[in-house]
Amino acid sequence: MSKLEKHAPIFLNNTESKLYPCLKEDMEVEFAIIGGGLGGITLAYLLKHMGKRVAVFEANQIGMGTSLRTTAKLTIQHGLIYDKLMHTKSPGKAKQYADANRKAIEFVKETISKEQIECDFMNMPSYIYTADEKYIKAIQDEAEACKRLGIEVNYKDQIPLPIKVKAALEWEGAALFNPKKYISSLAEKFTADGGCIFEETPITRLVPGEVSVLETDKGCKVSARRIVIASHYPMYDGLGLYFTRLNMQRIYVLGLKVDKEKLPKGSFISVDSPIRSIRPIYEQDIVLIGGGHHRVGDDQYEATHFEELKQFGKEVFNSDEVYSQWSLQDYVTPDSVPYIGYLNSSKYHNIYVATGFNKWGMSNATNAALVLKDLLLMGTSPFEDLFNPQRVSAYKGKTFINHNIEGIKNYMQGKLRTVPKDTLPDKGEAIVAELEDGNVYGIYQDEEEHYHIVDIICPHVGARLRWNSAEKSWDCPFHGSRFNIDGEVLEGPSTHKLNGYKEGKNKIHPNLI
Ligand SMILES: Cc1cc2nc3c(=O)[nH]c(=O)nc-3n(C[C@H](O)[C@H](O)[C@H](O)COP(=O)(O)OP(=O)(O)OC[C@H]3O[C@@H](n4cnc5c(N)ncnc54)[C@H](O)[C@@H]3O)c2cc1C
Structure with a gap:
């Protein structure tokens, strides 16, 4: 086994990736899926299975986004979710959340078995635990909530880890797998069945209509009757105000x-x-x-x-x-439940979204694919109310308010930060500086003493980017877009790169309407 580069995710190890072509001409399709992560590829596989004409458009390579960098536990134990949902929603909704995720995990297990997918799958119990007295009550409350909802968890005072725990809950139905291998195999089944995947094909514009039109960075146009946005953060907002109600969390x-x-x-x-x-x-x-x-x-x-x-x-x-x-x-969503369904039901009935998986997207992205398949093919799903992106609770509560205050604070801090003049960064470091054209740039010096200079106004909605010293990237504190030292997009929602020195100011492309 060769040693991976320092920041390479482990699920890339021992995997082979089939490459798919980039879209080079205009096309028409019945169902267009934007984003080839776990959510997008699972949905593509499901729709193709039902004989539909489906194409997936992926900005980079399929299965190389968050679904590669995850820890990939398949469990319905999403932290202390059930006690919370019982109180903030209702026992019925809490049970539905468990049922939907259990169904998703069963689907993954059955598909691996049916399609004989080799993806290092293992049944393995999951545990939530505390090693701190002050959280014992929270674990007990979660145990009580699970009992009321009929979720079979075992209360434990020991777990198979060398940690002295105070309380823990075990769920025996959980599993582990390699998501990269799983996604690649599903994609191969999908294309063998006649489905199309286009890689290195970022969708930069969506024009809604009875037949919507997608535009790629190379100017190709895709006409589709139904569009599903499975780009992790929605690349198009459609006035659904997702930018005000998705809080991005970075994890190491x-x-x-x-x-x-x-x-x-x-x-x-x-x-x-x-x-x-x-x-x-x-x-x-x-x-x-x-x-x-x-x-x-x-x-x-x-x-x-x-x-x-x-x-x-x-x-x-x-x-x-x-x-x-x-x-x-x-x-992360304000009420800890993903957004799965119509992007904006009051405006469009043929554009769908799957996002806000709250760090539990292995089951929730699969769940999203199952819910969307029903919505797309039958017009209804037993879970559509729970996951409805326009539900009132997605706009209410402390988390929603905090997120917006934080976002605006960060936006303003970025705008107002003092800019050092006539200084240059040391090797491996970056600074923000005003240059002779009067514009403010991010300047990074690499180990070969080359300077990488980019306009650090985010092309998404215009917030100033911040330097991330651990990963040597420019990150947006507002909606989470990330760019490398040369301004290439590492993670959306921005679909446009940063301009370099003398290339002019970045244009803002919010993709809101
Ligand atoms: C640290 C961490 C650990 C986690 N661990 C777990 C876990 O153990 N269990 C669990 O259930 N969940 C876990 N999750 C959550 C889970 O990994 C994610 O929720 C899930 O992978 C998201 O899947 P996705 O398909 O929505 O996104 P992605 O896998 O990111 O796929 C989206 C794709 O869309 C593409 N795209 C974006 N914009 C465009 C565009 N404009 N045009 C075309 N393509 C575009 C991207 O390139 C990407 O390939 C974890 C998350 C984190 C952060």
Whole structure:
């Protein structure tokens, strides 16, 4: 096994990726899916199975977005979700959430078996735990909620990890897999069945209509009767105001080499502060440790998160052999329930969205594909009210208000930050500086002493980007777009790169209407 580069996600290891062509001419299709992550590819597979004409348009390569950088636990234990949903929604809605996610996990298991997909699948219980007295009550309340909802969890005071826990809940129906291998296999079945995938084909514009038109960065046009936006953060807002009600959380993951006998028999998430997420990868003698959540662009000390995870790994697994490390972001909704359904039901009845998976998108993106398949083909789903993107609770509550205050604060701070003049960054560092044309740029000096200069006004809605020292990227504190040192898009919602020095100011493309 060759050692991966420092920031490469482990699920890329030992995988082969079939490459798909880029779209080079205009085309027509019945169902167009924007985004080839777990959600988009699962839906494509399902629709093709029903004999539909489907095409997937992927900005980069399929299965290489968040669905690659995840920890990939398949569980319905999404933190302390059931007690929360019982109280903030209703027992009926909480039960539906469990049912929808259980159904999604069953679908993954059945599909792997039916299609004989080799993706390192293992049935393995999941645990939520606390090592802190003050969270025992929260675990007990969650146990009580699960009991009332008929969710079979076992209350434990020990877990298969060398951590002294105060309380834990075990769910035996959970599993682990390699999402990259799974997505690649589903994509191959889909294309073998006549489906089309276009890679390196970012959709930069959506013009809604009875037949909507998508435009690619190369100017090709795609006409489609139904559009599904599965681009993680919706690349088009359609006046659904998603930018006000999706909070982006960045999380750090460490792949630690451990002795075989230390690989734990389960996947784990703590409810303590800081949260720790753990899963083994048996095929590679590696444990993934996740943690360090914060808003994108909102943390000046990204590099320290990896150090804290390393320290935790040393304490629990007695290893400091870091095999690989990376970070990623996911989108969180105010009521902890994803947005799956019509993008904006009062305006368009043929544009759908799947987003806001609250860091549980392995089951929730699969769940989204199942719900959308029903909505697209039958016009209804038993879960459509629960996941309705326009539900009132998606606009209410403390989280929604906090998110917007934080966003505006970050936007203003970015705009107002003092700009140093006549200074240049040291090697491996970046600064924000005003240059002779009077514009403000981000300047990074690489190890070969080359300077990389980009306009750091985000082309999405115009917030000023912040430097992420851990990953050497320019990150937007408003909606989470990320760019590399040369301004190429690493993560959306922005669909446009940053201009370099003398290339003129970035144009703003909010894709709202
Ligand atoms: C640290 C961390 C750990 C996690 N662990 C778990 C876990 O253990 N279990 C779990 O259930 N969930 C987990 N999640 C959540 C889960 O990984 C994500 O919710 C899920 O992968 C999202 O899938 P997706 O298909 O929506 O997005 P993606 O996989 O990101 O796919 C979206 C695709 O759309 C493409 N795209 C974007 N814009 C455009 C455009 N304009 N045109 C064309 N294509 C475009 C992107 O390139 C990308 O390939 C975790 C999340 C984080 C952050």
